[in-house]
Amino acid sequence: MDLPELVLTMICYLAATASFVGYLVTSRESLHRAGVVLLAVGFGIHVVAIVVRSVEVGNLAIKSLHETLSVLSCVIVGAYLVLQARFKLAVIGAFVAPLAFIVTLSASLFYGGVRELPGTLNTLWLPAHLAPALLGYAILAVAFCVSIAYLVQERQLKAKRRSGFFLRLPPLETLDHLNYRFMVWGFSLFTLAIITGSLLAKTAWGEFWSWEPVQVWSVITWFLYALLLHSRTAGWRGRRAARLTIVGFAALVLSFFSVNFVFPGKHGGHFGG
Amino acid sequence: MNREIIVVGLSHHTAPVETREQLAIADAEVAEAYHRLLARPSIDEAIILSTCNRVEVVAATQHPEAGAAEVVEFLRESPDTEVEGFEEHLYVHRGAGAVQHVFRVASSLDSMVVGEPQILGQLKEAYSKAAGLGATGTVLHRLFHKSFSAAKRVRAETSIASRAVSVSSAAVDLARKIFERLEDKTAMLIGAGQMSELAARHLLSNGIGNLIATNRTFERAVELSREFGGTPVPFDQFPRYLKMADVVIGSTAADDFVVNPAMVHDVLRERNQRPMFFIDLSVPRNFDPRVNEIDNVYLYDVDDLEGVIEVNLEERQREAAKAEHLVAEEVDGFCRWIGSLNAVPTIVALRRRVEAIRRGELDRTLASLRQLGDRERDALEAMTAAIVNKILHTPISKLKRSDDEDDAYYIDAVLRLFELEQEEEKAPPSKVTPLPTRRKT
Numbered sequence: 001m002d003l004p005e006l007v008l009t010m011i012c013y014l015a016a017t018a019s020f021v022g023y024l025v026t027s028r029e030s031l032h033r034a035g036v037v038l039l040a041v042g043f044g045i046h047v048v049a050i051v052v053r054s055v056e057v058g059n060l061a062i063k064s065l066h067e068t069l070s071v072l073s074c075v076i077v078g079a080y081l082v083l084q085a086r087f088k089l090a091v092i093g094a095f096v097a098p099l100a101f102i103v104t105l106s107a108s109l110f111y112g113g114v115r116e117l118p119g120t121l122n123t124l125w126l127p128a129h130l131a132p133a134l135l136g137y138a139i140l141a142v143a144f145c146v147s148i149a150y151l152v153q154e155r156q157l158k159a160k161r162r163s164g165f166f167l168r169l170p171p172l173e174t175l176d177h178l179n180y181r182f183m184v185w186g187f188s189l190f191t192l193a194i195i196t197g198s199l200l201a202k203t204a205w206g207e208f209w210s211w212e213p214v215q216v217w218s219v220i221t222w223f224l225y226a227l228l229l230h231s232r233t234a235g236w237r238g239r240r241a242a243r244l245t246i247v248g249f250a251a252l253v254l255s256f257f258s259v260n261f262v263f264p265g266k267h268g269g270h271f272g273g
Numbered sequence: 274m275n276r277e278i279i280v281v282g283l284s285h286h287t288a289p290v291e292t293r294e295q296l297a298i299a300d301a302e303v304a305e306a307y308h309r310l311l312a313r314p315s316i317d318e319a320i321i322l323s324t325c326n327r328v329e330v331v332a333a334t335q336h337p338e339a340g341a342a343e344v345v346e347f348l349r350e351s352p353d354t355e356v357e358g359f360e361e362h363l364y365v366h367r368g369a370g371a372v373q374h375v376f377r378v379a380s381s382l383d384s385m386v387v388g389e390p391q392i393l394g395q396l397k398e399a400y401s402k403a404a405g406l407g408a409t410g411t412v413l414h415r416l417f418h419k420s421f422s423a424a425k426r427v428r429a430e431t432s433i434a435s436r437a438v439s440v441s442s443a444a445v446d447l448a449r450k451i452f453e454r455l456e457d458k459t460a461m462l463i464g465a466g467q468m469s470e471l472a473a474r475h476l477l478s479n480g481i482g483n484l485i486a487t488n489r490t491f492e493r494a495v496e497l498s499r500e501f502g503g504t505p506v507p508f509d510q511f512p513r514y515l516k517m518a519d520v521v522i523g524s525t526a527a528d529d530f531v532v533n534p535a536m537v538h539d540v541l542r543e544r545n546q547r548p549m550f551f552i553d554l555s556v557p558r559n560f561d562p563r564v565n566e567i568d569n570v571y572l573y574d575v576d577d578l579e580g581v582i583e584v585n586l587e588e589r590q591r592e593a594a595k596a597e598h599l600v601a602e603e604v605d606g607f608c609r610w611i612g613s614l615n616a617v618p619t620i621v622a623l624r625r626r627v628e629a630i631r632r633g634e635l636d637r638t639l640a641s642l643r644q645l646g647d648r649e650r651d652a653l654e655a656m657t658a659a660i661v662n663k664i665l666h667t668p669i670s671k672l673k674r675s676d677d678e679d680d681a682y683y684i685d686a687v688l689r690l691f692e693l694e695q696e697e698e699k700a701p702p703s704k705v706t707p708l709p710t711r712r713k714t
Binding site: 027153157158160169170171172173174177235236237238239240 | 432447450451452453545546547548565568569571573577580
């Protein structure tokens with residue numbers, strides 16, 4: 001996708017961030033609404049940019065690191081826009097907008113040319129793998145944002161210092177419930193992505209499992225999230241759950257980048273075959 | 274003649290409570306007080322506002338100087354007034370300043386606790402009492418209705434009243450920031466005091482689902498439970514029931530902590546770490562402050578809640594600055610209207626309006642009747658002028674009299690019927706600068 005659209009998208013995300021922060025500080029309702037609108041506008045431009053690039057490439061533009069990051073941030077914002085409408089959670093945009101900005105920014109830093117998709121990967125399993133993977137990542141990213149909001153709110157309540165933030169963030173219980181719910185959804189999609197991914201590997205390379213770095217990392221992250229969700233039943237709610245969500249997300253980000261830089265396997269540097 | 278609003282009175286800002294008490298006018302004496310007040314020559318319309326924080330007379334007059342003196346005299350003559358030198362506590366506002374004062378009072382900008390809404394109700398009550406006794410006319414009617422709408426605007430457009438400024442409402446606010454909903458939550462009252470009862474009442478009116486009460490004297494716990502529809506438990510057994518409570522309010526007279534961290538740890542395990550909110554309203558404190566260090570447990574004592582209130586009051590002051598600007602706008606609008614309530618300029622404007630209509634229609638007709646000679650033209654001119662004069666004769670003599678009869682009713686009616694107000698509004702608005710926000714001292 002082309003850089004100008006991406007820059008425009010980034011400006012929208014950055015402006016949304018400023019708008020949300022302004023709302024948290026001043027409690028002006030207009031800034032709150034402006035934040036959501038700016039994110040929506042940015043999302044629209046972003047979708048157009050991805051579609052344009054995909055048409056150019058003749059395939060979904062998600063082959064290079066640049067493309068993947070760009071699509072990912074787009075899906076994160078899309079997931080946020082849907083979830084905030086469903087759960088009346090617009091204020092979480094204060095955390096989603098900067099995240100979307102950072103991801104889009106890193107996408108533009110890795111801007112590069114078009115890569116060819118090896119024919120072996122061109123099966124129906126590819127979208128079946130990519131769709132849940134991206135959506136899962138996005139929902140886990142929103143859960144991460146909800147957790148940060150939780151920690152901010154929790155800290156304020158414990159410290160008994162009340163700033164403007166306090167009034168405008170949702171109650172702790174709400175944030176905790178949403179965190180759990182998003183974790184369950186994100187984890188389910190993540191699980192699905194691993195399953196379809198191994199089926200894709202089987203059709204493409206003839207093996208379900210080939211000790212690919214991304215496979216190993218994904219399974220490690222999967223176990224981390226499984227542990228986290230399990231610990232909920234043992235009463236690990238609230239602050240601990242929020243912290244673990246952040247750790248889980250950090251592992252996710254780490255695995256994403258390490259796969260692309262440190263151990264570029266078939267997913268990253270080259271598709272191999 | 275010019276009509277003006279005057280305000281004479283004293284409030285918590287200027288007078289000690291003893292003086293306010295002395296001047297306060299009891300409900301039983303109100304009718305007689307209005308009778309005395311309206312008997313004064315310069316007072317056309319009046320409203321008496323008597324609350325525990327202020328005693329004020331708002332009046333419409335055409336002789337502001339004399340009117341103010343008459344109100345002071347009226348206050349001095351009140352049956353209960355014995356305080357020597359109460360005059361030094363009085364303030365007198367005139368014109369735009371008086372309008373601004375009434376609007377600020379209605380918007381609760383002049384209240385002891387800025388933003389508290391009771392004063393608006395008191396003002397409405399005073400107004401309807403005065404109206405019932407026939408003490409109000411066109412001017413005060415409009416003034417008070419405008420002050421009510423100014424107050425409504427202030428409430429809608431600023432968040433002046435949205436912050437809790439009492440201990441129990443601050444506690445409920447905090448509970449709402451911890452729990453998503455209170456309907457499925459249980460509150461436990463440990464000990465019965467005035468403060469904890471108030472807090473319980475607040476929680477109940479905000480929808481808390483269940484209440485458990487315990488007290489050293491079990492009978493008291495039973496009594497409280499009956500009052501609030503809760504469940505009494507014996508004092509020595511309350512730790513066993515603690516796990517059911519989401520909100521725990523402490524107000525026992527115990528010298529020692531009745532709840533300690535170890536206890537809360539166990540309770541939390543039994544509750545599967547569901548969050549708990551402890552509110553310690555007792556001095557010396559009932560709950561060990563270290564309880565606050567436990568995950569998912571939040572403990573606020575009286576000092577903490579006072580701290581919250583302090584912050585909220587500061588926020589209200591900030592909002593009050595915004596409100597002052599809204600009030601200034603409304604004051605401008607009212608001053609323009611009252612400035613137009615004069616017989617002479619109204620008559621001039623009315624004549625000008627009707628003359629313009631006559632002229633326009635006549636010219637149009639004459640333009641199409643070119644065959645007419647000068648004589649006929651003059652006759653038409655004279656006839657239309659006569660019609661206009663005949664029609665205007667009675668309205669204008671009524672308008673002339675309305676100044677003498679202290680009644681702006683017809684002036685206001687003519688201004689509205691002929692839409693003469695708009696012309697007046699082109700005049701530069703009287704400048705009202707918002708008062709600096711007064712801080713609670």
